[in-house]
Amino acid sequence: MVMEQKHTGAARVMAILDVLSSADVAEFPEGMTVSDVSRSMGREKSVVSRQLKSLLESGLVARDAAGRYELSWRLFALALRAGDQRLMKTAGPVMLRLTEMVRERTYLTVLSDGEVLTVHSESSRRSIEAVGWVGRTVPVNRSSSGMALLLDHEDEHIVDIVRRGDDGITAREAREFLARVQDARRRGYTVANRIFDPELLGIGAPVRDYSGRITAAVNISGPALRIEPHIHVFAGHLLSAVQAFQQPLSAVRSLA
Structure with missing residues (x-):
């Protein structure tokens, strides 16, 4: 009772x-x-x-x-932390299924001090695959995840973030990166073809919390020659996985 x-x-x-x-x-x-x-x-x-x-x-x-x-703002803060916890709890199983589907390594990343930080990764268990990279960062302009994490940012802010990096890229290169982001907005997913490594290709998509804010990104990465013929198919699997991520994160949407 x-x-x-x-x-x-x-x-x-x-x-x-x-x-x-x-x-x-x-x-x-x-x-x-x-x-x-x-x-x-x-x-x-x-x-x-x-x-x-x-x-x-x-x-x-x-x-x-x-x-x-x-x-109150405290309630919103609690909802955001709940979303972060749900994200990490959901990551393993969803990414494992995605990895098994595409047979390439997958990554969960967040934006940290203007760079892309990998917080979780699932191995494809193939003899040749991209490295794990958990706990390490890469510049936003060098990865499909970086593009995905910046999709909702203002164009000029994106250029500013890229120019502030340690790569010393030119204004023209920053604008070229911005054009890739703009293309990705129309597609719904990002493609980084040989821009991190001349032999690697990455496909990324943003993960949104209950409020619609991009809080993380998931990407598939592997040998370009192996992935390039299947970009559209892999992107479909990736977007389905992201949808699975976002379903539990949307459970707190009624508090928004």
Whole structure:
């Protein structure tokens, strides 16, 4: 009976958070009052007031001087951390299936200080394959993951990031890289053909969190001669894997 009451209480709290997250910005530009929330939920104002006070004390909602409530930044931060944890838990099985499908090494990467950091990799177990690279970084302009991680950035910001790197690339080279990113936006995936190594080809795609923000990238990399004839097929498998990544990450979307 005690457990049932706890679940009921949690459900009521989630219902309040859901109402606040789905509030019409045009109607409630500054947030919702207790009356607004209770009316939306069809609950007693006194009950909703107590629950909002509890959420305020826990830091999950914020209240302005006029008594209007909205979701707090702490709640968004918690949701982002939950997404990061889900990403890492999901990575292994999904990437293993992708690796077995394409028979090439796969990588999970994030953006770190303007470079691409590999945080997880699955081996194809073939005698000739790309190296593991976990814990190491490469310049964003040298990999398909770098392109994928920058897809949502402004064009000028992309050029600036690339020019700040240690490669000493020219303005023309930076613009050529930007053109590859722009092509990738239209395709939905990136291709780095022999730009990291004259014998390697990479295909990348971004991974988005519950808010739609790019937080990571997955890429396939291997000998160019082996991958080049299958770019479109491999890209299809990659995008399906990314979709599998994003399904659990979207579980917190209702808090956005």
